[in-house]
Amino acid sequence: MRQVAILGVAMTKFGVSEKTNLEMFAEAGLEAIARSNLEPKDMEALFFGNCLGDFEEGQLHMAPFAHAELGLPVSSPATRFESACATATVATRHAALLVGAGVYDVVIAGGTERATKMGTPLATRTFAMACQAQHESAAGITFPGVFAMATHMYSHKYDIPLKNLKRHMADVAVKNHYHGSMNPKAHFQKKIDAETVLGGMMVADPLQLFDCCPFSDGASALVIAEAGKAKDLMKNPIFFAGMGQGSNGPLYIQKDLTRIRAREASALQAYKQAGVGPQDIDVIELHDCFTIAEILALEGLGIYDFGTAYDAATKGETALHGKKVIVNPSGGLKAKGHPIGATGAAQITEIVEQLRGESGPRQVDGARIGLVDTLGGDFGTICNIILRS
Amino acid sequence: MRQVAILGVAMTKFGVSEKTNLEMFAEAGLEAIARSNLEPKDMEALFFGNCLGDFEEGQLHMAPFAHAELGLPVSSPATRFESACATATVATRHAALLVGAGVYDVVIAGGTERATKMGTPLATRTFAMACQAQHESAAGITFPGVFAMATHMYSHKYDIPLKNLKRHMADVAVKNHYHGSMNPKAHFQKKIDAETVLGGMMVADPLQLFDCCPFSDGASALVIAEAGKAKDLMKNPIFFAGMGQGSNGPLYIQKDLTRIRAREASALQAYKQAGVGPQDIDVIELHDCFTIAEILALEGLGIYDFGTAYDAATKGETALHGKKVIVNPSGGLKAKGHPIGATGAAQITEIVEQLRGESGPRQVDGARIGLVDTLGGDFGTICNIILRS
Numbered sequence: 001m002r003q004v005a006i007l008g009v010a011m012t013k014f015g016v017s018e019k020t021n022l023e024m025f026a027e028a029g030l031e032a033i034a035r036s037n038l039e040p041k042d043m044e045a046l047f048f049g050n051c052l053g054d055f056e057e058g059q060l061h062m063a064p065f066a067h068a069e070l071g072l073p074v075s076s077p078a079t080r081f082e083s084a085c086a087t088a089t090v091a092t093r094h095a096a097l098l099v100g101a102g103v104y105d106v107v108i109a110g111g112t113e114r115a116t117k118m119g120t121p122l123a124t125r126t127f128a129m130a131c132q133a134q135h136e137s138a139a140g141i142t143f144p145g146v147f148a149m150a151t152h153m154y155s156h157k158y159d160i161p162l163k164n165l166k167r168h169m170a171d172v173a174v175k176n177h178y179h180g181s182m183n184p185k186a187h188f189q190k191k192i193d194a195e196t197v198l199g200g201m202m203v204a205d206p207l208q209l210f211d212c213c214p215f216s217d218g219a220s221a222l223v224i225a226e227a228g229k230a231k232d233l234m235k236n237p238i239f240f241a242g243m244g245q246g247s248n249g250p251l252y253i254q255k256d257l258t259r260i261r262a263r264e265a266s267a268l269q270a271y272k273q274a275g276v277g278p279q280d281i282d283v284i285e286l287h288d289c290f291t292i293a294e295i296l297a298l299e300g301l302g303i304y305d306f307g308t309a310y311d312a313a314t315k316g317e318t319a320l321h322g323k324k325v326i327v328n329p330s331g332g333l334k335a336k337g338h339p340i341g342a343t344g345a346a347q348i349t350e351i352v353e354q355l356r357g358e359s360g361p362r363q364v365d366g367a368r369i370g371l372v373d374t375l376g377g378d379f380g381t382i383c384n385i386i387l388r389s
Numbered sequence: 390m391r392q393v394a395i396l397g398v399a400m401t402k403f404g405v406s407e408k409t410n411l412e413m414f415a416e417a418g419l420e421a422i423a424r425s426n427l428e429p430k431d432m433e434a435l436f437f438g439n440c441l442g443d444f445e446e447g448q449l450h451m452a453p454f455a456h457a458e459l460g461l462p463v464s465s466p467a468t469r470f471e472s473a474c475a476t477a478t479v480a481t482r483h484a485a486l487l488v489g490a491g492v493y494d495v496v497i498a499g500g501t502e503r504a505t506k507m508g509t510p511l512a513t514r515t516f517a518m519a520c521q522a523q524h525e526s527a528a529g530i531t532f533p534g535v536f537a538m539a540t541h542m543y544s545h546k547y548d549i550p551l552k553n554l555k556r557h558m559a560d561v562a563v564k565n566h567y568h569g570s571m572n573p574k575a576h577f578q579k580k581i582d583a584e585t586v587l588g589g590m591m592v593a594d595p596l597q598l599f600d601c602c603p604f605s606d607g608a609s610a611l612v613i614a615e616a617g618k619a620k621d622l623m624k625n626p627i628f629f630a631g632m633g634q635g636s637n638g639p640l641y642i643q644k645d646l647t648r649i650r651a652r653e654a655s656a657l658q659a660y661k662q663a664g665v666g667p668q669d670i671d672v673i674e675l676h677d678c679f680t681i682a683e684i685l686a687l688e689g690l691g692i693y694d695f696g697t698a699y700d701a702a703t704k705g706e707t708a709l710h711g712k713k714v715i716v717n718p719s720g721g722l723k724a725k726g727h728p729i730g731a732t733g734a735a736q737i738t739e740i741v742e743q744l745r746g747e748s749g750p751r752q753v754d755g756a757r758i759g760l761v762d763t764l765g766g767d768f769g770t771i772c773n774i775i776l777r778s
Contacts, residue, residue, distance in 0.1 A: 001490070020523060046636070051450075054443060054518050058526055061440075061473040061519035064651075064769030068638020075654040077634035078770070079479055082469045084450040090468055094483065101390070101490030129443050130450035134409060137447055245466035247435070249457020262453075265464040380453030381467070 001100035005230035005237035006387070008035025009349040011220035014187040014337035016116045021053050021062065024219035025112035026069040028342075032108065033070070036223040037233050040071040043223075044104040046078035047095040049087035049111025050341040055126050056114045070108070082341070084130035085289065086376030087111050088220065089344030089383040093243050095224050096385075100240075105229055110221030113339035123215045127340065130377040132250035141251075144204035144212060146378045147290040150257040151206055154292065157258055158307040166206055169291035170197035171313040173210045173334060176288060179320060180331025182362040187216045187337025197291075211291040216337030220345035222352070238352045241369065242274025242386040248379055260375070262382040263300035267373075270384040271302075276369060278302035281325055281386075283354050283364045285347035286373035288332040297373055298327065301384075326364045329354060344374040348385065355389040390489040394619035394626035395776070397424025398738040400609035403576040403726035405505045410442050410451065413608035414501035415458035417731075421497065422459070425612040426622050429460040432612075433493040435467035436484040438476035438500025439730040444515050445503045459497070471730070473519035474678065475765030476500050477609065478733030478772035482632050484613050485774075489629075494618055499610030502728035512604045516729065519766040521639035530640075533593035533601060535767040536679040539646040540595055543681065546647055547696040555595055558680035559586035560702040562599045562723055565677060568709060569720025571751040576605045576726025586680075600680040605726030609734035611741070627741045630758065631663025631775040637768055649764070652689035652771040656762075659773040660691075665758060667691035670714055670775075672743050672753040674736035675762035677721040686762055687716065690773075715753045718743060733763040737774065744778040 010031035012024050019027070025048075033040055048066050053059040067078035081091040088111030095109040115123055128142040151169070155162045174194055180186040192210060200209035230237035246265035248254060254261070271277055278301060286301065288294035298309035298318070303325055317324035330336045330350040333343060351370035353359050372385040399420035401413050408416070414437075422429055437455050442448040456467035470480040477500030484498040504512055517531040540558070544551045563583055569575040581599060589598035619626035635654035637643060643650070660666055667690060675690065677683035687698035687707070692714055706713035719725045719739035722732060740759035742748050761774040 001492075022523070052443065053522075054441070057522050058518050059522035060516075061471065061766045061769060063472065064636040064766065065521050065638055067636045068642060072636070073654075074635050074637050074650045075658065076636065077479075077655075077772075078636040079483070079634070080471045082450065082471055083452065090466075094468070094487075097490065097492055098483075098486060101486065101492070103390075103486055103490070127449075129447050132454050133442075133446050133448035134411070245468070246463050247453040247456045247461070247465065247467040248463050249454055253457060261463045265462075266466075269464065377450045377453065380450060383466075 002102060003227035004096045004100045004240045005225055005227045006352050007223040007225055007230055007234050007237055008032040009222040009352045010035060011185055011346045011349050012218045013185045014216045014218035014339060017217035021050060021057060021059065021112045021114045022065055022069050024217065025066050028110060028219040029070045029108060029221040032221040032223050038106065038223065041073055042106055043072050043108045044076050045107040046072060046076065047091040047107060047109040048078055048080050049091040050080060051082055051084060051087055051113060052126060056117055083381045084376035085340050085343055086374040086381045086383045087341040087344060089372060089374035089385060090245060092345060092348060093245055093383055093385060096240050096243060099224050099226055106225040108221055108223050110219065110345040111341035112219035113341040114217045115215040115339050116217050120215055135250055135252060144207055147292050148204035148207045150296065151292045154258045160310060162206055165310055168311045168314050169211060170194040172291040172294045173197045175313045175319045176328050176332040176334040179329050179362055180335025183331050183336055186331040186335050187214055188335045207290055213289050213333035213338045216339040218337060218339035218342050220342045220349050222345060222348055236356050238355050238387050238389055241388045242270040244269030244384045246382045251378055254379055258296060260296060260300050260379045260382065262379060266382040266384045267301050270386050274386040276386065280369055281371045282367040283326045283329060283351060283370045284373065285328055285330060285350050287375040288328055288334045289338060294327065301373060320362055329359065329362045329364055347372045347374060351387050355387060391491060392616035393485045393489045393629045394614055394616045395741050396612040396614055396619055396623050396626055397421040398611040398741045399424060400574055400735045400738050401607045402574045403605045403607035403728060406606035410439060410446060410448065410501045410503045411454055411458050413606065414455050417499060417608040418459045418497060418610040421610040421612050427495065427612065430462055431495055432461050432497045433465050434496040435461060435465065436470065436480040436496060436498035437467055438470050438480040440471055440473060440476055440502060441515060445506055472770045473765035474729050474732055475763040475770045475772045476730040476733060478761060478763035478774060479634060481734060481737060482634055482772055482774060485629050485632060488613050488615055495614040497610055497612050499608065499734040500730040501608035502730040503606045504604040504728050505606050509604055524639055524641060533596055536681050537593035537596045539685065540681045543647045549699060551595055554699055555587065557700045557703050558600060559583040561680040561683045562586045564702045564708045565717050565721040565723040568718050568751055569724025572720050572725055575720040575724050576603055577724045596679055602678050602722040602727045605728045607726060607728035607731050609731045609738050611734060611737055625745050627744050627776050627778055630777045631659040633658030633773045635771050640767055643768055647685060649685060649689050649768045649771065651768060655771040655773045656690050659775050663775040665775065669758055670760045671756040672715045672718060672740060672759045673762065674717055674719060674739050676764040677717055677723045678727060683716065690762060709751055718748065718751045718753055736761045736763060740776050744776060
């Protein structure tokens with residue numbers, strides 16, 4: 001496999017938008033191409049992510065229309081990927097694999113989602129279709145419910161009183177909102193305190209409002225090229241070091257909700273390919289759809305031993321200028337926002353900008369190796385990408 | 390790129406089923422694996438196709454659940470592809486590319502769709518979401534409408550009176566139903582005559598009922614492996630010779646509905662890679678969603694010059710034992726049926742069985758090279774695969 005690099009990256013401001021999925025993707029995609037010192041005609045393929053365009057806008061089969069908005073050649077195929085919240089990470093992984101294989105030299109990947117239009121209660125119900133419909137949806141499962149169960153299991157398994165655990169989870173929210181306050185593209189840019197989190201409306205016991213990420217609108221895109229060509233085009237391409245993807249079935253075959261086995265399999269692939277371990281990672285964008293999810297991810301990725309990440313944020317180990325590793329400097333899904341099909345590409349965008357030293361007030365000093373972690377569904381899909389400068 | 394082969398192939402009977410998407414896919418997938426003399430644990434990845442599971446069964450993110458039904462390992466990623474009717478062909482192309490690249494040695498690809506459950510009128514409206522929503526769906530466009538317009542344009546452009554053209558189109562339906570009468574997996578297994586076609590209910594002027602393929606339920610799957618490994622496992626693997634995929638945007642940038650530019654780009658890629666031309670093809674499964682679509686495909690694929698394929702069926706050139714090239718021996722979408730996300734894999738299944746000489750009464754004598762052609766949406770996606778024995 002050839003060495004593969006990322007050139008230009010871009011994302012729209014995340015939040016509530018009146019733009020369509022295609023308009024948002026065009027904005028991000030054209031910016032990513034321009035930043036790569038390339039033109040749309042140079043893109044040899046589009047790896048496009050979107051989850052629920054059919055429910056949001058009556059739009060299935062969005063890839064060729066995104067292709068048209070960007071003005072790509074007819075001979076450059078556009079392919080839609082859907083892996084729930086991991087959609088754009090999975091699309092990017094496939095793009096990088098095919099550039100590595102020599103099938104393409106330069107491609108564009110990314111995703112878009114207009115998640116707010118249907119309103120939060122209906123969106124919660126609708127995106128719950130990423131759970132197993134026959135067995136789980138019929139039982140009333142939604143994502144807040146799944147992560148609420150995981151929180152209870154974590155508390156029980158590691159004998160951490162729920163009240164204490166919730167206090168530590170609140171510190172995850174405080175940290176990520178602090179990071180988001182330095183990100184002009186974030187959905188939420190206001191700092192919060194733990195009291196706000198612990199005083200929030202109950203969503204799914206024990207998860208309260210500020211334990212949950214928002215639904216957001218937004219798009220993100222990145223240009224991927226063979227490393228030699230990338231170096232000719234840009235002074236600071238960022239390189240793919242390792243990638244992984246794992247899958248696991250419905251909750252009824254996942255015995256322990258505190259161990260996301262698909263992540264453990266995926267991270268192992270990525271670390272092995274990159275020839276690095278958890279201790280080598282300088283900065284991480286991980287899937288904090290709920291505060292407990294950040295804790296589970298830190299353990300599944302091997303950054304912390306199982307049962308020990310719950311107080312990482314409280315101890316200041318994961319915040320900017322923290323003592324261990326900087327986690328979600330963008331604000332994460334929690335504060336930057338979560339436009340489902342765009343999220344993975346925005347995580348990659350953040351890591352690329354961090355590794356380039358372009359992150360302004362939230363820059364992680366001396367970041368050389370970064371990790372992206374995206375979860376799809378109730379632990380059904382995980383995709384990891386390790387990048388290096 | 391390494392040489393890549395197809396091992397076991399399988400499809401459910403197409404038609405109306407009470408089984409879920411996942412149950413149908415499990416049936417086809419496990420049969421394809423067994424026929425490959427392999428076990429589920431040997432599958433290193435799943436390339437899964439489905440279009441509208443969310444509308445059909447409230448199921449998004451179906452790939453990891455299909456993965457679970459097959460019993461695949463957690464480290465084998467499952468990825469959903471959606472390219473409207475070309476979904477499973479696009480999934481298969483990506484699978485073959487990644488096996489060719491050495492990312493995987495053995496994978497499974499395919500698709501499933503439960504298209505009949507919502508009933509034909511609602512399904513027509515719902516699958517029309519594969520047109521461009523903002524500009525086309527709002528104007529009331531559905532697929533019968535698009536192909537009706539293409540029929541009028543063909544009649545006008547080549548100065549063929551509509552009445553004559555319709556008679557020739559009826560002969561396409563007669564041929565494909567004749568082929569379907571020999572296919573025990575086909576949705577429709579009854580021969581029809583031209584009078585039946587021309588006497589059918591009007592759907593979208595000038596397309597009548599028997600000009601249109603049905604919505605069907607069904608699944609299809611195939612196992613793909615590196616050629617050396619394939620030869621060790623099976624006495625008659627079938628080899629990928631060439632592949633192509635092209636994309637084109639909304640109808641408003643497609644000036645001439647008789648020329649599907651994405652197909653011309655895709656077919657060129659496939660022929661070039663295979664080192665063969667249209668004259669070398671022995672058997673074709675192409676996208677006859679409407680009778681006119683078979684005529685457009687024969688021209689776009691270079692089998693006939695533009696404006697000359699309209700009477701190919703009438704002259705008996707494309708039927709079994711025909712004089713030029715055998716087209717849709719399975720019965721095509723027209724008679725075999727069209728479970729959207731499964732169709733491409735079933736086309737491949739037919740070509741593989743033809744090249745193996747396993748097609749019984751509908752066997753194409755001496756077939757050595759076969760072509761698959763699948764169209765997604767209103768000309769937005771085309772994927773072509775050339776196979777050889």
